[in-house]
Amino acid sequence: MTPMRTLATAGRVLLQIRSDPRTIALLLVVPSLLIGLVAWIFDETDVFASIGPAMLALFPFIVMFLVTSISTLRERRSGTLERLLSMPLGRGDFILGYTLAFGLLAIVQTAVAVGYATLVCGLTIDGSLWLLFIVAIADALLGTALGLLASAFARTEFQVVQFMPVFVFPQILLGGIFLPRPQLPDVLEVIGDWLPLSHAIDALDAVSTGDEDDAFIWLRVLFIVCWIVGAVIVGSLTLRRRTP
Amino acid sequence: MMNNAIVARGLRVRRGRSTVIDGLDLEVPRGAIIGLLGPSGSGKTTLMRAVVGVQIIAGGSVMVLDRKAGSAPLRRRVGYMTQAASIYEDLSVRANLRYFARVQGAPPADVDRVLERTDLVGQADRLARTLSGGQANRVSLAAAMLGSPELLVLDEPTVGLDPVLRADLWEIFRRLADDGTTLLVSSHVMDEATRCDRLLLMREGAIIADTTPDELLRSTGTASAEEAFLRIIERDSAGPGSRTRTKPARHLLSRRGGRR
Numbered sequence A: 001m002t003p004m005r006t007l008a009t010a011g012r013v014l015l016q017i018r019s020d021p022r023t024i025a026l027l028l029v030v031p032s033l034l035i036g037l038v039a040w041i042f043d044e045t046d047v048f049a050s051i052g053p054a055m056l057a058l059f060p061f062i063v064m065f066l067v068t069s070i071s072t073l074r075e076r077r078s079g080t081l082e083r084l085l086s087m088p089l090g091r092g093d094f095i096l097g098y099t100l101a102f103g104l105l106a107i108v109q110t111a112v113a114v115g116y117a118t119l120v121c122g123l124t125i126d127g128s129l130w131l132l133f134i135v136a137i138a139d140a141l142l143g144t145a146l147g148l149l150a151s152a153f154a155r156t157e158f159q160v161v162q163f164m165p166v167f168v169f170p171q172i173l174l175g176g177i178f179l180p181r182p183q184l185p186d187v188l189e190v191i192g193d194w195l196p197l198s199h200a201i202d203a204l205d206a207v208s209t210g211d212e213d214d215a216f217i218w219l220r221v222l223f224i225v226c227w228i229v230g231a232v233i234v235g236s237l238t239l240r241r242r243t244p
Numbered sequence B: 001m002m003n004n005a006i007v008a009r010g011l012r013v014r015r016g017r018s019t020v021i022d023g024l025d026l027e028v029p030r031g032a033i034i035g036l037l038g039p040s041g042s043g044k045t046t047l048m049r050a051v052v053g054v055q056i057i058a059g060g061s062v063m064v065l066d067r068k069a070g071s072a073p074l075r076r077r078v079g080y081m082t083q084a085a086s087i088y089e090d091l092s093v094r095a096n097l098r099y100f101a102r103v104q105g106a107p108p109a110d111v112d113r114v115l116e117r118t119d120l121v122g123q124a125d126r127l128a129r130t131l132s133g134g135q136a137n138r139v140s141l142a143a144a145m146l147g148s149p150e151l152l153v154l155d156e157p158t159v160g161l162d163p164v165l166r167a168d169l170w171e172i173f174r175r176l177a178d179d180g181t182t183l184l185v186s187s188h189v190m191d192e193a194t195r196c197d198r199l200l201l202m203r204e205g206a207i208i209a210d211t212t213p214d215e216l217l218r219s220t221g222t223a224s225a226e227e228a229f230l231r232i233i234e235r236d237s238a239g240p241g242s243r244t245r246t247k248p249a250r251h252l253l254s255r256r257g258g259r260r
């Protein structure tokens, strides 16, 4: 692995995305539109104040999962991955390159979503905006890492899209948006406590209410980072130089 | 030993459920153009993938430039052009090559060199998606030439090209070979066989003839490579015991450099 090749890969991924303005628009606008819709639905109640932060965790995660899994699947299918792996490119260069590129995108996406949620939808953030960004970015990187992993198990774009419910929906259901986790049946509560999105949601809740200290939030971030590292390691094992 | 770019011993490859290559032996000298000819499905791509080191092999060994195929130091000394043009469709030709050059560790000026060599200067700023099949193929070839690797493995590089361009490409190959590059080139087009220094005829995962163009015509008593190939296949089909191995003369095996 070399920084030069990692950066070259990140630059190439960003250049590819730049040539596709529609994807950029979807990446940046869709999360805000959906957050706006949720805010509107609960206009007459005070529900949005409590689930709004969770929405900020959800959309970057889902969008990054989809974008990453489809672009790496395309690399696997088009033969460019085979070419790259026959060249002096480290597997780490490939994965970190993607993570860097999509991490940058995630920052921009989060900025737009947070700006929209607070300025337009009236979500109040009592805690530190910095921490909010860090949690949201960790969350988006988690989507990227799981997306890389999912692309290894999919043969077609259809299958990737089918993987989304598998990887994403249980995390939403068990994350405490629908029902606070302590109220779930014991088994589900334990499972929910180990899923990374739960911690992202907890952390964003804590940031928005400002009820917890920074250590609580950093612990959540650390948990998510462990998941990212795990997914990247397993993902890089699926990038084989030799294939059948 | 030092004269051989590729040495395979008892190579066996399984793909899916079937054994595609079963006990293949091969020696390829350096600094020559070696044509790999054979019908569709005969295992040309599989053999090339084994040489590049991206194919899982079930047995035997492949040594490339005196190292195990696919080992890390070989990755910058071997260039591989896959059968399908493996380039990024949503990048320009130049952006594709610039990226591959950085991965290969080739100097940026190399991009212009390979663009010129493959006659793509006029298309350099076009999106790869908008190229014709032959043009996209040439981008893929250009990418394989980055960093001037010692061994070029080219899977059907001339497919979809007009005769003029095809002749140009063979000129390029000849020049590369004269400079000491070894080229392993697969093809469907039999008259391209005459442009090679050596020929490997492949059928059902086996090398049924390892010869030179002149030798091929002489031993089969035919006038064209196409006829000769059909003749050899006929002979090969006559019975499993009658598999021909036209061994080239010793001096041909050890010849270095091009013919001209």
Ligand SMILES: Nc1ncnc2c1ncn2[C@@H]1O[C@H](COP(=O)(O)OP(=O)(O)OP(=O)(O)O)[C@@H](O)[C@H]1O
Pocket: A244, B015, B016, B017, B020, B038, B039, B040, B041, B042, B043, B044, B045, B046, B047, B083
């Ligand atoms: N991914 C794969 N899984 C299973 N079998 C495969 C796979 N790829 C190729 N094969 C089989 O291996 C054999 C050799 O294929 P290969 O691609 O090496 O042939 P080829 O000589 O390159 O053909 P062509 O001239 O059409 O490119 C064929 O019988 C093919 O069906």
Ligand SMILES: [Mg+2]
Pocket: B044, B045, B046, B083, B155
């Ligand atoms: Mg082939």
